[in-house]
Amino acid sequence: MDNSHKVVIIGSGPAGLTAAIYAARANLAPLVIEGEPSSTSDQPGGQLMLTTEVENFPGFPDGILGPELMDRMRQQAIRFGATLRTDRVTRVDFSERPFRVWIGDEELRSDAVIIATGAQSLMLGLESEQRLLGHGLSTCATCDGFFFRNHEIAVVGGGDSAAEEALFLTKFASKVILIHRRRELRASKILQDRVFANPKIEILWDHVVVDLLGDTKLEGAVVRDVVTGEEQKLAVSGLFVAIGHRPNTDLFKGVLDMDDAGYLLTSHGTRTNVEGVFACGDVQDHVYRQAVTAAGSGCMAAIDAERWLEAMAHAAR
Amino acid sequence: MAEHIITLSDGTFDEAVGASSEPIVVDFWAEWCGPCKMIAPILDEVATEQAGKLKVAKLNVDDAPDTARRFDVMSIPTLIVFQDGQPKKRLVGAKSKGQLLAELDEFLG
Numbered sequence: 001m002d003n004s005h006k007v008v009i010i011g012s013g014p015a016g017l018t019a020a021i022y023a024a025r026a027n028l029a030p031l032v033i034e035g036e037p038s039s040t041s042d043q044p045g046g047q048l049m050l051t052t053e054v055e056n057f058p059g060f061p062d063g064i065l066g067p068e069l070m071d072r073m074r075q076q077a078i079r080f081g082a083t084l085r086t087d088r089v090t091r092v093d094f095s096e097r098p099f100r101v102w103i104g105d106e107e108l109r110s111d112a113v114i115i116a117t118g119a120q121s122l123m124l125g126l127e128s129e130q131r132l133l134g135h136g137l138s139t140c141a142t143c144d145g146f147f148f149r150n151h152e153i154a155v156v157g158g159g160d161s162a163a164e165e166a167l168f169l170t171k172f173a174s175k176v177i178l179i180h181r182r183r184e185l186r187a188s189k190i191l192q193d194r195v196f197a198n199p200k201i202e203i204l205w206d207h208v209v210v211d212l213l214g215d216t217k218l219e220g221a222v223v224r225d226v227v228t229g230e231e232q233k234l235a236v237s238g239l240f241v242a243i244g245h246r247p248n249t250d251l252f253k254g255v256l257d258m259d260d261a262g263y264l265l266t267s268h269g270t271r272t273n274v275e276g277v278f279a280c281g282d283v284q285d286h287v288y289r290q291a292v293t294a295a296g297s298g299c300m301a302a303i304d305a306e307r308w309l310e311a312m313a314h315a316a317r
Numbered sequence: 318m319a320e321h322i323i324t325l326s327d328g329t330f331d332e333a334v335g336a337s338s339e340p341i342v343v344d345f346w347a348e349w350c351g352p353c354k355m356i357a358p359i360l361d362e363v364a365t366e367q368a369g370k371l372k373v374a375k376l377n378v379d380d381a382p383d384t385a386r387r388f389d390v391m392s393i394p395t396l397i398v399f400q401d402g403q404p405k406k407r408l409v410g411a412k413s414k415g416q417l418l419a420e421l422d423e424f425l426g
């Protein structure tokens with residue numbers, strides 16, 4: 001395979017695939033390096049691969065399943081001539097042009113690069129976590145909810161993801177305890193209303209999880225009241241973590257400007273501090289983080305890249 | 318589904334796994350699980366490439382909940398490697414082909 005490209009897109013969530021659709025339609029024959037299978041939300045298709053119903057993506061009045069939406073975007077990108085590779089980028093060198101991107105030992109070159117590597121789920125940071133992941137501790141309600149039919153379980157978090165997971169899990173569980181470290185939810189109003197109206201959901205305000213119990217499978221969680229410091233045990237057999245995300249920017253440390261939390265900094269649309277490298281989607285957005293805003297910024301990145309490549313070509317003439 | 322992959326049910330599980338002369342990897346999966354779909358093509362490839370050394374089987378947890386419960390499967394995809402009818406290794410979550418082959422290396426003799 002020829003290793004020189006006009007545009008390489010790293011990542012394949014709504015941002016990366018929308019960038020691919022636009023870049024392909026601009027005859028830039030983009031290569032999308034879509035990532036490798038994983039269950040930590042940095043997989044091909046991005047975070048929507050771990051969700052069920054997406055109700056707020058315009059054009060789908062009856063909702064659409066996250067994985068199906070991503071499959072459709074993927075087909076759309078392929079239809080216009082994008083090439084997709086199910087691999088993980090292991091190294092980049094943006095110090096000279098053409099830029100270089102590696103997949104293991106394989107070196108690829110590209111005139112422009114669009115970064116759409118997204119974000120992955122944060123874990124609790126407890127020692128017991130690795131031992132119990134997959135044994136009652138989960139980061140994917142849609143994957144694992146089925147195994148908790150008639151169980152009492154808990155969800156940790158207070159944002160949209162936590163609210164969605166809690167609501168989804170009521171289909172299986174007899175009771176869902178939503179553990180949140182504050183006194184109010186950050187989730188959108190419509191989700192909050194559904195959470196409050198659901199008789200199976202009980203909210204434990206002002207609490208954090210400080211330990212997990214059980215050797216080979218989860219038997220409970222120890223929670224602490226952040227106001228009084230008081231601790232108690234919850235006898236839950238399932239614990240679902242939805243406490244937020246961290247951007248997938250380890251590859252770009254010391255190369256691209258990022259904020260303290262590791263989100264890439266962009267200006268004038270989707271430009272990073274390296275001319276010819278663009279960023280879109282959750283990797284540069286810790287404010288909106290929606291499928292539709294990711295897709296929108298993916299479109300912007302493709303247009304920015306196209307215009308920049310044109311200007312470069314013009315300057316070279 | 319690839320010709321090398323065996324489909325198991327609650328009824329056929331014990332016999333198929335017990336009678337296997339090679340190590341057998343059982344993929345506990347379901348239709349509604351995104352990460353399960355992601356690893357399906359990888360398992361197809363592994364089944365074909367490692368034929369003779371390793372068998373690959375799939376068990377749909379919707380259709381075979383008893384077997385899933387018996388092995389305490391609480392997250393999918395879960396892959397369990399059986400040798401001489403006994404579970405020897407358990408891998409939870411989707412993995413790349415490289416990671417999967419590295420985890421299975423000890424069974425590929």
